[in-house]
Amino acid sequence: MKQELQIREDDVKHSGADGLANSRIPHKATEISVTLLTGGGDRPYVYGLATELIAKHAVVDLIGSDHVDYPEFHASPRMNFLNLRGDQHPDAGLASKVTRVAKYYARLIRYAVTAKPKIFHILWNNKFELFDRTLLMIFYKLLGKKVVLTVHNVNAGRRDSKDSFVNRFTLRVQYRLADHIFVHTKKMKLELMEEFGVSQARVSVIPFGINNSVPDTSLTSSEARQKLGIGPNEKTILFFGNINPYKGLEYIVAAFQQLSAQHADYRLFIVGRPNNCESYWASIREASRADVEKGRITIRADYVPDEETEIYFKAADVFVLPYRHIYQSGVLFLGYSFGLPVIAADVGALKDEIVEGKTGFVFKPEDPVDLAVTIKRYFASDLFANLSGRRAGIRDSALELHSWDEVGRLTMNVYSNLLRLALPTELPNREAAKPSPVD
Numbered sequence: 001m002k003q004e005l006q007i008r009e010d011d012v013k014h015s016g017a018d019g020l021a022n023s024r025i026p027h028k029a030t031e032i033s034v035t036l037l038t039g040g041g042d043r044p045y046v047y048g049l050a051t052e053l054i055a056k057h058a059v060v061d062l063i064g065s066d067h068v069d070y071p072e073f074h075a076s077p078r079m080n081f082l083n084l085r086g087d088q089h090p091d092a093g094l095a096s097k098v099t100r101v102a103k104y105y106a107r108l109i110r111y112a113v114t115a116k117p118k119i120f121h122i123l124w125n126n127k128f129e130l131f132d133r134t135l136l137m138i139f140y141k142l143l144g145k146k147v148v149l150t151v152h153n154v155n156a157g158r159r160d161s162k163d164s165f166v167n168r169f170t171l172r173v174q175y176r177l178a179d180h181i182f183v184h185t186k187k188m189k190l191e192l193m194e195e196f197g198v199s200q201a202r203v204s205v206i207p208f209g210i211n212n213s214v215p216d217t218s219l220t221s222s223e224a225r226q227k228l229g230i231g232p233n234e235k236t237i238l239f240f241g242n243i244n245p246y247k248g249l250e251y252i253v254a255a256f257q258q259l260s261a262q263h264a265d266y267r268l269f270i271v272g273r274p275n276n277c278e279s280y281w282a283s284i285r286e287a288s289r290a291d292v293e294k295g296r297i298t299i300r301a302d303y304v305p306d307e308e309t310e311i312y313f314k315a316a317d318v319f320v321l322p323y324r325h326i327y328q329s330g331v332l333f334l335g336y337s338f339g340l341p342v343i344a345a346d347v348g349a350l351k352d353e354i355v356e357g358k359t360g361f362v363f364k365p366e367d368p369v370d371l372a373v374t375i376k377r378y379f380a381s382d383l384f385a386n387l388s389g390r391r392a393g394i395r396d397s398a399l400e401l402h403s404w405d406e407v408g409r410l411t412m413n414v415y416s417n418l419l420r421l422a423l424p425t426e427l428p429n430r431e432a433a434k435p436s437p438v439d
Contacts, residue, residue: 032415033059033117039124040065040085040104042152043306044330046123047072047213052408054078056428058415061117063108070213084108101127112143119415121148122178130166133174141177146418149178152327154191159246159325172196180414184208184328185349206410210402211334214309221388224315228269228298235379236267238316238340241331243274243281243301248322248345253288253297254368255322259375260296271300271312313338317387318378323347324366336398339391341383343374357383359394 034053038046046068053060059078062068065085073081084107086100105126112120120140125132140147153159157167175181175196181203183189189205192198222232230236239252249270256268270288274281281301291297304312313319319335321344328349335342342360344350354360360383363374378384415421 031057031059032119032412032419032421033061034119034121034415035061035063035115035117037063037120037122037124038065038068039126040067040088042124042330043068044211044213044334045209048209048211048404049123049407049411050079052209052404053411056408056412058412059117061115063111082111084111109139112140112145118144118146118419119148120145121150123150124152130170133170137174137177146179147177148180148182148414148418149174150182151175151188151192152184154183154188154327155195159327160244161246178202179418180204182206182411182414185352187349188327204410204414206407207402208328208330208333209404209407210398211330211337212404214306214334214337216310216338219310219314221314224311227311228315230267230315231265234265234267235263236269236315236317237375238312238319239268239270239272239322240304240312240319240334241272243272243277243284245277245280246324246326248324248366249284250287251322251345251366251368251371252320253284255371255375256297257291258368258372260291266296268297269300269312269316270297271304273303274301309334310338313340316340317384318343318360318375320371320375321345321350322371323350326350333398333402336394336402339393339395341378341387341390341394343371343378345371357381359397
């Protein structure tokens with residue numbers, strides 16, 4: 001939904017053509033005020049971090065879009081949700097896309113010039129990453145902003161087999177200009193230091209906060225299976241998330257076909273939107289066509305709304321991450337939030353997040369034979385035999401190890417150090433400081 005843009009009156013002292021409206025939130029002398037730059041995507045991470053910062057008494061300007069809008073962002077006097085990006089529907093024509101991106105950058109630059117917060121925290125870059133990494137970063141620094149950067153992928157170009165000198169050079173510029181960088185694993189920190197010359201002191205490892213934005217209702221596993229037409233004895237495997245070549249979807253299709261050739265009780269659900277990979281997706285569709293026709297493989301090649309997500313994770317017996325390369329996976333923690341075990345390729349830091357036989361299993365990357373063997377091992381394990389009783393333990397363990405409270409605490413400490421402010425010894429958490437609604 002489109003929301004009226006709101007900015008504190010001492011942040012932006014104009015309105016009109018761009019639809020900017022004014023509001024005012026008083027500041028305390030030592031209050032932390034931050035701008036979160038979302039790039040308009042990654043709803044779960046934006047929700048988790050923004051609501052936690054509010055709970056810890058930060059004042060947040062959130063630069064977002066229709067896609068990352070939540071009612072909670074309009075229920076706290078500490079949050080100014082600025083829908084500068086608006087609609088990002090992928091089916092728009094080229095001219096419409098160019099126009100809306102140009103308007104967005106104009107609004108963003110206009111906002112930055114008069115924005116009160118001294119900290120600009122970039123969660124994701126925008127559409128033109130080379131511009132964002134270089135000229136936009138220099139612009140923020142010239143404005144006197146302290147730039148904090150959350151790096152979810154140290155070098156996505158290398159991950160996607162599209163690395164280049166320009167890609168590495170612009171990454172190096174952004175990493176050098178950032179005042180502080182957050183990563184999710186020690187391996188990512190080491191890569192930043194060794195490959196891009198970032199000093200150890202400017203990098204902090206923080207947990208990947210567990211997904212807390214997707215509704216978890218009273219829907220039971222049996223009810224979810226009925227909704228999807230899954231038989232009570234069918235062994236159901238789930239692949240969920242945006243589809244890209246680096247995610248190795250072909251390996252789960254090949255492994256599934258090995259299994260289903262021997263046993264008729266396996267089902268595979270492929271749920272996710274292909275992301276600018278038409279030829280790759282066409283090859284996946286062709287490879288799975290016969291099994292789709294037989295009802296063994298179900299494909300939903302589209303974006304799944306939050307309110308429908310739980311159906312798949314509650315109906316499945318296990319979900320698979322057959323990635324070729326990854327730094328960290330948000331889908332892993334989405335699955336854990338529903339207590340669903342995972343079978344993951346041994347890439348990136350995935351192995352570090354799996355307790356073998358307790359929360360899942362690991363297989364050799366790019367090896368469909370080993371994946372098929374691992375799937376059979378899972379369905380023969382005590383973990384699967386006692387799945388209904390194990391789900392709560394998986395969920396609770398993930399909530400403890402990947403709490404947004406810890407992410408918020410570490411983030412606020414970095415903010416205070418950059419601003420040279422003293423924080424309270426005990427920061428409030430989300431439960432102790434829920435936002436109060438405003439009229």
